[in-house]
Amino acid sequence: MSLEQIAATAAILLAAYFIRGITGFGSGLISVPLLALFLPLQFVVPLILLLDFTASIVIGGFNFKRVKWDEVGVLIPFGMVGVILGTSLLV
Structure with a gap:
């Protein structure tokens, strides 16, 4: 990569x-x-x-204590249903 490409990427x-x-x-x-x-x-x-995964881990680590687990408990089952429905509609 040239110096211009590195600068543009950054x-x-x-x-x-x-x-x-x-x-x-x-x-x-x-x-x-x-x-x-x-x-x-x-x-x-x-x-x-790779960068998004790393950023998500870092942000999640900073905000872990602020998680409202009762709300997460509601979101996860409905999210799983949405993933299953969306995948079946796409395939």
């Missing part, structure tokens, strides 16, 4: 994760299409998956 990732820090999502929506303009998609997707 700027795109900084902007994408700034948006994620504000909204809680959107890093992949911003970074993948922009990075795919000058980097191979086979490199971009695993990179963003």
Whole structure:
């Protein structure tokens, strides 16, 4: 990678994760299409998956004490039903 590509990648990732820090999502929506303009998609997707996973673990660690477990207990079963229905509709 050239120096220009490294600088552009850093700027795109900084902007994408700034948006994620504000909204809680959107890093992949911003970074993948922009990075795919000058980097191979086979490199971009695993990179963003690794960065998003790491960011989620860090954010989850900071906010673990604030979790309202009674609300999570309601969300998980309905989320699982939604995953099953959505997957069956797609396949």
